[in-house]
Amino acid sequence: MSSRDSDAQRAANAEAPRIENLLGRIGSLFAPHRPLLTLTIVLVLVDAALTVVPPLLTQQAFDRGLFPKGGPDLPVLLQLVGLMILVWVLSAGLGIWQTFLTATVGNRVMGAMRVSLFRHLQAMELGFFTRTKTGVIQSRLANDVGGVAGVLSNTVSSVIGNVVTVIAAFTAMLLLSWQLTLIAVVLLPALAVAQRRVGRIRARIATQTQESLSEMTAITQETLSVSGILLAKSFGRAESENARYAAENDNQIRLQVRQAMSGQGFFAFVQIFLSVVPALVYLVSAFLIQGGADITPGTIVAFTTVQSRLMWPLMGLMRVALDLQTSGALFARIFEYFDLVPAIRDRPDAVTLTDADRLGEIEFRDVEFHYPGAAGRPTLKDVSFRIEPGQFVAFVGPSGAGKTTVSYLIPRLYDVTGGAVLFAGHDVRDIAQESLLEQIGIVSQETYLFHATIRDNLRYAKPDATDEEIASAARQANIAGTIESFPEGYDTVVGERGYRLSGGEKQRVAIARVILKDPAVLVLDEATSALDSVSERAVQAALDTASRGRTTIAIAHRLSTVADADVIHVVERGRIVESGTARELTGQGGLFARLAAQQSA
Ligand code: ATP
Numbered sequence: 371m372s373s374r375d376s377d378a379q380r381a382a383n384a385e386a387p388r389i390e391n392l393l394g395r396i397g398s399l400f401a402p403h404r405p406l407l408t409l410t411i412v413l414v415l416v417d418a419a420l421t422v423v424p425p426l427l428t429q430q431a432f433d434r435g436l437f438p439k440g441g442p443d444l445p446v447l448l449q450l451v452g453l454m455i456l457v458w459v460l461s462a463g464l465g466i467w468q469t470f471l472t473a474t475v476g477n478r479v480m481g482a483m484r485v486s487l488f489r490h491l492q493a494m495e496l497g498f499f500t501r502t503k504t505g506v507i508q509s510r511l512a513n514d515v516g517g518v519a520g521v522l523s524n525t526v527s528s529v530i531g532n533v534v535t536v537i538a539a540f541t542a543m544l545l546l547s548w549q550l551t552l553i554a555v556v557l558l559p560a561l562a563v564a565q566r567r568v569g570r571i572r573a574r575i576a577t578q579t580q581e582s583l584s585e586m587t588a589i590t591q592e593t594l595s596v597s598g599i600l601l602a603k604s605f606g607r608a609e610s611e612n613a614r615y616a617a618e619n620d621n622q623i624r625l626q627v628r629q630a631m632s633g634q635g636f637f638a639f640v641q642i643f644l645s646v647v648p649a650l651v652y653l654v655s656a657f658l659i660q661g662g663a664d665i666t667p668g669t670i671v672a673f674t675t676v677q678s679r680l681m682w683p684l685m686g687l688m689r690v691a692l693d694l695q696t697s698g699a700l701f702a703r704i705f706e707y708f709d710l711v712p713a714i715r716d717r718p719d720a721v722t723l724t725d726a727d728r729l730g731e732i733e734f735r736d737v738e739f740h741y742p743g744a745a746g747r748p749t750l751k752d753v754s755f756r757i758e759p760g761q762f763v764a765f766v767g768p769s770g771a772g773k774t775t776v777s778y779l780i781p782r783l784y785d786v787t788g789g790a791v792l793f794a795g796h797d798v799r800d801i802a803q804e805s806l807l808e809q810i811g812i813v814s815q816e817t818y819l820f821h822a823t824i825r826d827n828l829r830y831a832k833p834d835a836t837d838e839e840i841a842s843a844a845r846q847a848n849i850a851g852t853i854e855s856f857p858e859g860y861d862t863v864v865g866e867r868g869y870r871l872s873g874g875e876k877q878r879v880a881i882a883r884v885i886l887k888d889p890a891v892l893v894l895d896e897a898t899s900a901l902d903s904v905s906e907r908a909v910q911a912a913l914d915t916a917s918r919g920r921t922t923i924a925i926a927h928r929l930s931t932v933a934d935a936d937v938i939h940v941v942e943r944g945r946i947v948e949s950g951t952a953r954e955l956t957g958q959g960g961l962f963a964r965l966a967a968q969q970s971a
Pocket of ligand 1: 500741742744749767768769770771772773774775776
């Protein structure tokens with residue numbers, strides 16, 4: 371099953387995550403903002419309490435100001451109207467302040483969540499990224515975290531404010547007339563049940579929508595990148611890529627419409643119910659008054675006012691409950707990433723390497739390695755060798771033999787499944803990762819340059835490098851002349867992945883970057899294999915300079931490039947089958963001799 375199919379399958383099977391199970395975790399996100407949150411809650415409470423006052427003033431205005439026994443009483447009416455205006459102005463001011471506070475808290479919580487998710491993903495092991503589509507990861511950061519932003523900022527104030535308003539309004543209604551209040555609440559339990567059902571449906575659609583959004587991001591990311599567009603153009607696949615995008619887009623439209631429509635019937639019903647109540651109130655009031663109840667015109671006007679003002683908070687609460695259920699799906703997706711435990715972590719007592727260690731010394735002891743999740747025989751088996759500081763060691767052998775894998779185990783990009791890898795006498799699992807990676811520079815066939823100036827790309831290796839150090843590294847890497855011939859020199863912006871430079875130029879920029887980093891160990895993985903012979907000579911010269919005084923590990927197909935190695939290990943099907951100098955190995959007449967003979971032929 372392709373990953374695309376499995377995404378779709380997952381979306382179809384997706385059991386809507388229950389927000390109830392996530393509330394504690396969501397609440398803990400707010401913990402650092404307790405003071406602001408408390409202030410917000412106080413404002414919300416005051417504001418909500420204030421909303422009950424005007425209807426009570428209305429009742430008074432009717433019964434004591436407009437229609438008292440002896441005709442209208444203007445002074446009383448003026449007082450009451452003045453009070454009403456004051457309450458409204460105060461309430462509006464509080465509302466603005468409250469919006470500011472909730473937006474601040476909501477966005478801070480979301481911002482903190484985004485940064486910690488980014489940090490968490492940075493800590494994930496390489497294997498995670500080889501298994502997961504880049505676009506899918508980007509989508510969780512952008513679409514899912516962005517999607518809960520509104521919920522984070524609105525929910526707290528909305529829930530508290532509306533609950534208080536509803537309670538206050540009910541109190542006011544009960545104070546005015548308990549009989550009329552009964553009419554207004556009779557259908558509420560039914561609404562609550564319906565609301566839960568609608569919420570579940572919406573949560574399921576939200577999960578599917580986010581899955582589809584992340585699939586679209588993945589397609590965009592794969593297709594509209596330099597490599598993707600090159601592939602699509604060179605294979606004439608533009609149309610089929612368009613069709614793939616359009617199909618997912620149709621799916622997205624369908625889901626968005628479903629999401630927009632789900633619950634609309636429910637809301638319409640609630641609205642009708644709340645609008646019909648005042649009419650019922652008039653009707654019932656007539657019977658109550660006939661039965662001798664004390665219901666004045668002021669009571670009826672005040673009651674219907676409160677009741678209609680109850681409509682919005684009630685609708686608001688129902689919407690929030692639905693939004694929360696919907697956002698449960700998004701929160702679950704975010705927490706799912708937070709719950710990923712990096713397979714490769716520092717031990718609590720991890721050592722930091724110092725110059726006192728034999729920094730260029732590497733040893734493999736009976737290493738066995740299986741790629742996580744890969745079936746079949748191990749990729750490496752019984753691999754043992756030792757590299758002394760400053761040695762030039764090469765790994766050669768047929769494609770797929772496991773040479774690159776050897777180079778991954780030294781910087782601990784993966785953990786061995788058997789045996790041990792030692793660096794400077796320490797098991798690499800005992801060394802702080804940052805400290806280990808600082809000692810290792812890698813130049814591979816696939817050079818990655820940022821869309822930034824050449825200077826910035828070089829500084830990536832050493833942020834405090836002076837211009838002189840940068841120029842010196844470029845000279846050693848044989849690229850200074852080329853860079854200086856560009857009109858903008860070191861400030862030339864290279865395109866994403868360095869596509870404005872030729873393969874050989876990019877490679878030499880990468881070598882200059884490694885020279886600036888100045889690691890104890892240099893790993894060259896097929897660093898020159900993609901180049902023509904002129905470029906290769908330039909890059910090879912740069913590499914010779916770069917490897918001077920460091921342990922150098924070269925992985926090569928072209929045996930001529932490693933003829934000078936102190937030791938060559940020949941790898942075949944995950945094992946080292948021969949070791950020695952080029953001369954010794956040629957003399958042995960084994961695999962190396964056969965490969966050499968093939969290449970010279
Ligand atoms: P080449 O000379 O073609 O680059 P290599 O000798 O460097 O080959 P490796 O890249 O080390 O070979 O791969 C060794 C084996 O491990 C191959 O069979 C490959 O398919 C497998 N392999 C590589 N990366 C992974 C991965 N991330 N997950 C599972 N298997 C992998």
